[in-house]
Amino acid sequence: MNTRRLTRKEMRIFAVGQLGWSILSGIITAWLVTFYLPTEAEAGAAVNPAPFYLPTGLVIFGVLTVLGLITFICRIFDAVTDPWIASLSDRSRNPKGRRFPFMKRAAVPFAITTVLVFMAPQQVDKGQTSPLNIAWVLVTLILFYLFMTMYCTPYNALISEFGKTQEDRMYISTAISLTFFFGTLIAYLPFVLAGMLRGAVGYAWSYRICFIALAVLALFCMLVPVFKLKETDFVDAVPSESNAFRSLIKTFKNRDFRIFSVSDIAYWIGLTLFQTGLPFFVKVSMGLDESMTMVFMGGMTVLSACFYPFVSRMVMKLGKKKLVIAGFLGLALAYVITAMIGVGPLKGMLPGVLVVLISAFPMALLGIIPQSIVADVAEEDAITSGEKREGMFFAARTFAMKLGQSIAMLLFTSLAVLGTAQDRTSNDLTASPRGLTIVAIVAVCFCVLGALILMAYDEKKVMRSIGANAGKE
Numbered sequence: 303m304n305t306r307r308l309t310r311k312e313m314r315i316f317a318v319g320q321l322g323w324s325i326l327s328g329i330i331t332a333w334l335v336t337f338y339l340p341t342e343a344e345a346g347a348a349v350n351p352a353p354f355y356l357p358t359g360l361v362i363f364g365v366l367t368v369l370g371l372i373t374f375i376c377r378i379f380d381a382v383t384d385p386w387i388a389s390l391s392d393r394s395r396n397p398k399g400r401r402f403p404f405m406k407r408a409a410v411p412f413a414i415t416t417v418l419v420f421m422a423p424q425q426v427d428k429g430q431t432s433p434l435n436i437a438w439v440l441v442t443l444i445l446f447y448l449f450m451t452m453y454c455t456p457y458n459a460l461i462s463e464f465g466k467t468q469e470d471r472m473y474i475s476t477a478i479s480l481t482f483f484f485g486t487l488i489a490y491l492p493f494v495l496a497g498m499l500r501g502a503v504g505y506a507w508s509y510r511i512c513f514i515a516l517a518v519l520a521l522f523c524m525l526v527p528v529f530k531l532k533e534t535d536f537v538d539a540v541p542s543e544s545n546a547f548r549s550l551i552k553t554f555k556n557r558d559f560r561i562f563s564v565s566d567i568a569y570w571i572g573l574t575l576f577q578t579g580l581p582f583f584v585k586v587s588m589g590l591d592e593s594m595t596m597v598f599m600g601g602m603t604v605l606s607a608c609f610y611p612f613v614s615r616m617v618m619k620l621g622k623k624k625l626v627i628a629g630f631l632g633l634a635l636a637y638v639i640t641a642m643i644g645v646g647p648l649k650g651m652l653p654g655v656l657v658v659l660i661s662a663f664p665m666a667l668l669g670i671i672p673q674s675i676v677a678d679v680a681e682e683d684a685i686t687s688g689e690k691r692e693g694m695f696f697a698a699r700t701f702a703m704k705l706g707q708s709i710a711m712l713l714f715t716s717l718a719v720l721g722t723a724q725d726r727t728s729n730d731l732t733a734s735p736r737g738l739t740i741v742a743i744v745a746v747c748f749c750v751l752g753a754l755i756l757m758a759y760d761e762k763k764v765m766r767s768i769g770a771n772a773g774k775e
Contacts, residue, residue: 305538307466310473315530316464317477319405322523323453324482325516326416328489330446331574331707335715336581337420337509338369343585350505355422355435368436370715376443377708380701383451385550388697391456392549399533401456406528408452413521415446417513451700453524458696462677463537471677472614479669480607486577487603488516493581493596549694552687559679559695561759563702566672568752569630570706571713575745576637578714579738587643587738588654598654605662606669613670622671623761630753632664634746641742644735682767717741
């Protein structure tokens with residue numbers, strides 16, 4: 303079958319799918335902890351106080367919170383579903399393509415379960431435990447990650463298959479990075495919109511209504527590429543013959559991919575600690591209104607987007623590895639500022655403005671380049687092994703993302719409450735300035751660690767192999 307390259311317009315259509323799933327992922331990242339771990343001020347408000355659904359303190363060995371433990375269990379489940387879905391996609395013989403059929407089936411339940419995560423049925427008094435609510439959040443979050451995997455793993459595999467040249471891969475990576483950041487920004491809209499609804503519908507439903515509206519928008523975006531593009535026009539892939547277990551082993555036998563994956567986990571831990579903590583840094587550490595969260599996130603996203611046109615040119619001159627390492631270190635510097643909120647002149651809005659200015663360029667680098675590195679490694683592996691397993695490579699990257707996010711959630715919900723005045727064995731702890739400082743310091747450590755690990759990645763060998771194969775075609 304004759305296939306062709308995507309036009310730039312078709313690449314942008316493909317990127318709309320990322321806008322959709324990043325909205326849903328952003329809702330969980332930004333709101334799971336914020337919704338179920340309200341601040342003291344929100345819980346004690348005279349009008350429309352924040353309700354409690356889960357115990358919010360330290361409950362397991364004096365270290366883990368219920369919410370942190372739930373997210374960790376969900377990632378263990380992911381350890382099974384990521385390679386399983388990737389293998390099913392890689393081995394698919396569907397005449398409509400290996401990837402789009404999975405994405406089409408996953409989109410609707412993915413959007414629905416995102417909303418259901420925040421629909422815990424029983425409101426409880428502060429400090430009380432509801433087994434029904436714990437079970438509800440656990441089950442709906444597991445389903446959320448299952449359908450997220452069903453959509454994202456095949457979607458990400460198409461980056462390598464649609465990107466037939468280095469130029470195409472960088473353009474696709476840039477486009478989906480933009481839609482990822484704007485999707486994440488859209489997920490922060492309830493910080494502004496919920497306040498307008500709160501007087502009429504109460505605290506919980508002011509957010510739930512926003513989540514429903516965002517989920518509908520996300521669903522529309524996720525369905526755009528599968529209805530506007532025809533996968534088989536661009537990809538004529540031979541299905542993999544390896545089962546999930548063998549394919550996963552082959553994937554992690556690739557030394558450069560192992561190095562990248564460990565570095566990527568460190569990146570996602572650092573990024574998620576910041577994204578999850580941003581509302582708390584704004585409300586607790588800076589003492590500002592929660593609507594400023596949207597202002598800072600919006601400023602960071604827009605400024606980061608301004609750097610995007612320069613990233614591809616810099617990659618051509620400096621390579622991808624050096625720029626990703628620079629991105630790690632730049633992000634670490636932004637987190638140092640976050641850790642120092644309240645020290646000297648770093649009070650009020652000033653630290654927020656500095657973080658926006660410092661982090662924008664590193665986030666542009668880290669938003670675009672890592673996906674392209676995975677595509678490079680997957681192509682180089684296909685050249686040397688003779689087997690195309692893009693789905694498994696991107697499943698492993700998706701798993702690295704979700705594992706990093708899970709560890710970050712576990713760390714945040716455990717560290718953010720350190721320094722509170724209450725008894726550590728109680729169930730009514732909330733985020734403290736001291737705990738948030740510790741969170742920021744931990745994020746710095748993981749960013750530096752990611753940079754150190756990535757130094758071992760052999761970019762020259764990977765690109766040399768790809769270049770030699772291109773010369774034969």
